[in-house]
Amino acid sequence: MTTAVDRLAPGDHICWTFRTDDERLTTMLEFVGAGLGAGEKVLCFTEEIAPRTLRSALADLGVDIEAAGARGQARFHTADASYLATGRFDAEAVLDGWHRQLAEARQEGYTGLRVIADMTWAARRPQVDGAERLAWYEARASRIFADAYATVVCMYDQRLFPGDRLRDIAAAHPAAVSPRTADDWHPQLRLVRTADPAGLCLIGEADRSCRDALEAVLAGLAEDLPTGGPVTVDVSRLAFADVGCAAALARTAGALPYGMRIVGASAALHRLLEMIGADAP
Template sequence: MAHPTTVDHLLPGDHVCWTFDDHERHLSALVRFLRGGLARGEQVLYLTDTFLPDAFLAAAQAYGVEVREPERTGQLQVTTAEKSYLAGGAFDAERALDGWRAAIARARGQGYSALRVAADMGWTVRATPGVERLAWYEAQANRIFAGGYVMALCCYDRRLFTSAELDHISAAHPATARAGAGAHEEWAPMLRVRRDCEGLRLAGAADRSNSEALASVLHDLVADARFLPDGAAPLVVDLAELTFADTGIARLLASAAAAAPGRLVLRGARPALAELLAVIDPARAHAACATRSQA
C-alpha cells in the first residue's frame, strides 16, 4: 500500500487516488492527514466506509490527536458514505459535485484556510444505483478542486478492485499513490493542476495515467475562454512547470487551444513538449514556447 507519510506532501488543490491494503496503516495515514489539517487551521472532513465514526475518533484520540474540541466546533467532521455520497439511497454524481461547491462556500465563510477531505471509496463496489458514473464524477471533481482550496484524498482498498478498475479510476485523478509509494523515496503528486483568473497552471508530469483528470479541467477552461468578451486577454495554460507530457497529452493541449482560437493559449512549453506541439499544431507552436512574461 502507499506509505502513510505520502499524505504529508499534499497541498490545497491536490486530488489523489490513494490505495491501501492494510487497515492499520490506512488508519495511520488518516490520522496524519487529520492532524496536519487541524494544525493548519483547515476544516477536515472524513467520509468513512472503513471505520465507524466513533471508533475512528477514539483511535485518533489514542494516537494523540485532540478531536473533541474540533468536532464540537465543526472543524472536524466525520460521517459515513450513507450520509454523504449515498444520501437518498443512490449515488447522484451531480448532487455530489454540488455538495463540494457548497462545502467550499461554507468553509470559506467560516474562515478556514482550506478544506481537507479524506473519503473511503469502498462503498463503490456495492450494487448502488449511479455508481457506474464514479470515474466521470472523479474526473469532474478536478474542475472544483483545481481552484486550490480543497485537497482530497480518495482512499481505495485495492483488495476490492481489479487492476483495470483502479487504472480507470486513477486516470480521473491528477495523482495516484499506489502500493509502495513513499516507502523507499520521498513521494510527491505526479501532477498538480491549479486554476486561477488567468487560466491554468500545470506542474509535474502528465500522461495516460492522469489524462482524464486533465481533460476535464481543460474542457472547463475552453468553455470559459469561448465566453471571453472581445478584446479581453486570453486565458493561458502555463506549461513552464510541466516536466513531461506524452503525445496524448500534447494532442489534448493542442485541441484545447484550437477549440478557442485567440482566447486560449499555451505558454512556457519545455523543449520536448514544444517539439510535439510543433508537429501536432505548427500554427501555435511558437506561442506555446513563450513564457507569460514574454507574451
Template structure:
C-alpha cells in the first residue's frame, strides 16, 4: 500500500476479511487526502457495512460527494450479464466525470465476487482485466481489484495476479496454522489472530517495534485472538511503557484476552486504552 502510485492497477487477493478492510480503508483514505474521487463497489446490501467499517477505521469522507459506495450488480451487470465493454465504458465515464467535477483523479476499489455468480461470466471478467489497462495510461485512474481466495478458483486467481501490474497485501510478521501477526493499515498498528504464547513473543516484539517507529498512537487489534498467555500480554505492557509522552496504545480485544491483560496490569498504565470488541467472547 505504501508504494501504490497514481495510475497503478493492483490486485488484492485475500482470505482475511479484516485485512481486506484495512487495506481498502488505507486506499480510500489516501485517495481522499489527495483530493481524488473515490468509488467503492461492493455487494448489494453491503454499502452500509462498508461505510461503517471505513468509519471504524477513521476514514472520514469530505463533503461534495468525494466518496461513493455503490452496488456491484448495478455497476457491472447489464440485463443479468457482465460485459467487458460495458464495464470499461462505465469506468471511462466515471473518470471523465471526476475530471469535470474538479477532482485530482479517480480511485476505484471493487470486490470482484460478483463474477462468481451464475448470471455473471468469468470469461468477461478476464477480458475486462486485460483490456482495461489503457485507462491507467495517463495516471488519473488508480484501482484495486479484490479477489476472495475462497470464492475464486486457482486458475482465475493466477490470471488475476498476472493481469495486474501491482499487488497489495498487509505486511505479515508471522504466520502459522495457529497464529497470524500482521501490520494493520487503518488505524495504524498491528493485528493478531489465533493463539499466542511465550514462544511467539519475539515475533510480537518485532511487530510492536515497527509500530513504535511509525509514530503516533499504536492500535493493537486482538479482536480475533482467542488465547494469550501472560508472557505475550506482558510484551504489550512493556511496549506501552516505552511510549513517549503524548502517545497511546489502543487495544481492542475479547473478554478472555482482557482478563489476561488485567492479570499482568496492562490496563493500569496511563498510556493504555482498552475497548472490548463487540460480540467477541
C-alpha cells in the first residue's frame, strides 16, 4: 500500500503532525527504512523514543541497521545532542549545521539526505531559550532544503502544541501531513531552486497555509542564486496561487538587484499580478 512517506521527494520539507505514540513510531520506521532502502543518508533526531529502541524496531523489520550505522549511512541523535547542544535553541547555529550536513552527505557520495526530527522537545521544554523562534527557524530551513537534495520531515505532536502555534509552524513548511490526510495526499507546494535558468520552480498550490515558507525562500533568492541577470521564477506548474503569493512574488521582484522573470503564469495569477502592479509574461 502506498503511504504518504512514499509520496515524498527530495526538496520536500514537511510538517508532519500526529496524535498517538504508534503514529510517531510507524512514521519514523517507514521514513528511515525507505531512505536506507533508496541508498540515501539518513539522520534521525528523536526525543520521546530512545535511539536504541528505534534501532531494535528497524532490525525487527529486517533492516540491517547495524551495518548502516557502521558505514555512517544512518545516524540517530537526541535533541540534547543536536537542537539543544548549546543548552538553548540557537536557530542560526542549527541552520548553519544543515549546510554542513548537506555538504557532508554530498561529499560522501549519497544520492540524497533524509532527515526526520521529533520536535517534541519544543513543547516539553518551552522554557528553553530560543524555543519561541521555532516557526522562524522552520521557514528559513525551507530555504535551505529548496535545493532538491534533502527530504525532511519535522514531526509535531498535536497533543502538546496549541493549535495556533501549530498553524504558525505548519505555515513555515511548504506542506503538511496529519493523521486525517486522505490516501491520495501529495505535498501541497514544492519549492525547487534551479540552476539553468537560475531561479525557482513552484509546483502545486500556494496559499496562506504555506506562505511563510514561500516568502522565506523567495526572500533568499538574491543570496542563494547570485547572478548577473534576472532570476527566473517558473510558475507553470502552480495550480493555484492566492493574492498573498502574488504579493510575495511582486515584493521579491522589486528587491532583486537584476529583477525577476515570472514565466508560465496562469490567467488567474496574471490578473492578480496586474492588480498589484506587477508584470508577468
